[in-house]
Amino acid sequence: MTLPGGTSVDLAYPQHDADQATPDYAHWTLRVIATLLDAAINAGVAFLAPVGGGSGLPLIGATQPSGWWFFNPWVAIVVVVTTVMQAYLGVTPGKLLVGIAVVNDADARPLGLVRTLLRWLAHLVDGILFIGYLRPLWNSQRKTFADSIVGSTVLVTRHPRPHRRFAPRTGPDVGPPVTWEAPATPSWRPAATWLAAIVCGLGALYGFGPSSIEHRAPVELQCAMSTWDSGPAGLTGATLRTTASTGKITRLGVTRWVDASIQDVSATWTWKGHLSGDEAVVLRLVVTGADGTSTTHDFPFSDISASTATMPIPAAALQRVGDNWSWTASILVNDMSSTPCTGTAAAPL
Numbered sequence: 001m002t003l004p005g006g007t008s009v010d011l012a013y014p015q016h017d018a019d020q021a022t023p024d025y026a027h028w029t030l031r032v033i034a035t036l037l038d039a040a041i042n043a044g045v046a047f048l049a050p051v052g053g054g055s056g057l058p059l060i061g062a063t064q065p066s067g068w069w070f071f072n073p074w075v076a077i078v079v080v081v082t083t084v085m086q087a088y089l090g091v092t093p094g095k096l097l098v099g100i101a102v103v104n105d106a107d108a109r110p111l112g113l114v115r116t117l118l119r120w121l122a123h124l125v126d127g128i129l130f131i132g133y134l135r136p137l138w139n140s141q142r143k144t145f146a147d148s149i150v151g152s153t154v155l156v157t158r159h160p161r162p163h164r165r166f167a168p169r170t171g172p173d174v175g176p177p178v179t180w181e182a183p184a185t186p187s188w189r190p191a192a193t194w195l196a197a198i199v200c201g202l203g204a205l206y207g208f209g210p211s212s213i214e215h216r217a218p219v220e221l222q223c224a225m226s227t228w229d230s231g232p233a234g235l236t237g238a239t240l241r242t243t244a245s246t247g248k249i250t251r252l253g254v255t256r257w258v259d260a261s262i263q264d265v266s267a268t269w270t271w272k273g274h275l276s277g278d279e280a281v282v283l284r285l286v287v288t289g290a291d292g293t294s295t296t297h298d299f300p301f302s303d304i305s306a307s308t309a310t311m312p313i314p315a316a317a318l319q320r321v322g323d324n325w326s327w328t329a330s331i332l333v334n335d336m337s338s339t340p341c342t343g344t345a346a347a348p349l
Contacts, residue, residue, distance in 0.1 A: 020114040020288055023108070023180040025142040028134070037094030037200045038082060042075050043207025047249075049074040050256055087116040090160045093196035095334040096189070101160040105151040108180045110163040115150050122146035159185040215247040223329050223343035231331075234273030235338045238285075238329030240313070241266050242349050256346070257319050265295075265318055265349055268310040269329055271338075275304040282332040283309055285342075290322030298332075318349045 049072065082092040090101035091109035102119075104111055111119065125145045126132025132145035141153060159182045207232070219315040221303035243264040248257050267285050275281055299311040323346060330340035 004298040021152065024156040026136075026156050027041050028136040028142065029263050030098045030100050030156065031136065031154060034092065034094035034098045034100060036252030037097055037204075038092050040200055040207050041093060041203035042078055044205070045074050046072060047206045047251065047256060048254060083120070083327060084113065084117060087111060087113040088163045088164075088165065096193050096196040097200060099156060100154055101157050102152055102154050103160055103180075105153050107161070107164075108153075108155070109167070110159045110161065111150070111152055119146050119150045119152055122149040124252075125149070155180060157181050158189065159183075162186070165287065191327055195305045206254065209251050212250040213247060214250075218242045219349055221327075221343050221345055222347075223327065223341035225339065225341045227272075228340055229273075229339040231336065232273050232336045233271045233281075233331035233338045234281070235269065235271045235329070235331050235341060237270055237341050238343070239268045240318075240327065240343065240349070241268070242315075248282070248348075265315045266310050267313050267329065269331060270308045271331060272307065275333065277302075277304050279304075279333050280335070283311060284332055284337070285311075285313065286328045286330075287318060287321060288326045289320070290324050299308045315349070321345075321348050323347055 086092050086095070088102050088110055095101060102111060102116075103109055103263055104115075110116075115215070123132070123144070123146045126135070135144050135153075136142035141147075143153065145151060158178070161179075162181050219242045221240040223240070225235065225237055229235040243266070248255050250256075267283075269283050281304075283299045283301050285297045285299075286294055286296045287297070295317055297307075297311075297313060297317075301309055303309070324344070325348070326342065326344045328340040328342050331338045
């Protein structure tokens with residue numbers, strides 16, 4: 001349109017090519033690398049702070065000498081921190097390093113805690129035959145099923161738009177975002193990226209790094225009588241046995257025992273005396289660690305015709321006794337203890 005005086009005005013709607021360009025969706029490879037980096041942190045923490053005797057870890061299920069991850073408070077803390085990071089910053093340590101962010105389709109801002117948790121639960125759908133996790137390879141927006149369910153997108157960006165809670169109080173976002181990115185890199189990101197690199201690196205080294213592995217064959221320890229048992233049981237001795245090999249792993253100077261749940265430990269009592277069915281009989285094992293702490297295991301017993309008995313012993317209890325520990329076995333008849341036998345060991349079972 002030409003105004004009086006010859007001035008030309010274009011009445012067409014303005015085109016914001018740079019602002020409304022198709023976003024750079026994160027490639028499947030970048031998402032996998034970010035997931036592995038986050039898993040490395042969990043693996044490293046599980047190795048350095050083991051709890052219990054399980055072996056499961058989140059994300060990739062790596063085997064480590066630690067408890068199931070949700071029973072390990074240190075790993076649980078890492079999972080909570082990374083979840084909150086993604087909820088309000090759009091990133092986890094792994095995503096920081098590779099330069100991707102999880103944002104909302106509607107306004108390109110981080111999802112917030114509720115939708116982040118819903119997205120995490122929706123990954124159960126992705127786990128069916130792993131089809132959902134592979135879907136970014138052919139989906140036009142490189143989305144998993146979880147992304148489609150909660151309306152999220154994973155972008156290649158090092159300056160994602162801030163969450164609404166941290167954004168300047170401007171007008172509300174309406175419709176598609178004007179831009180998929182913030183105009184500049186957030187001030188916190190450079191320092192956070194360096195910290196993430198250190199944490200991921202240490203996690204990888206302690207979780208999966210070079211290891212020195214020492215295997216031990218099944219063990220049989222004898223408990224010797226110092227004097228003859230003149231009581232009704234007539235205890236003659238006892239034996240501690242393991243039924244599977246065990247070992248320990250050393251990484252960067254830190255040693256951890258291999259999963260104790262894979263082996264069975266049993267104690268066997270033998271005696272020559274005659275027990276009566278009217279008597280209350282208890283088989284007792286006392287384990288004393290290198291620090292002097294004792295643990296007592298009592299087993300009620302009723303088979304008076306037997307002259308030997310074998311009872312299962314918690315394997316984990318015998319792996320935390322330290323070096324140069326000792327143990328005693330005895331038989332209680334009506335709360336009266338027999339003469340005990342005594343055994344020693346130079347290392348945990």
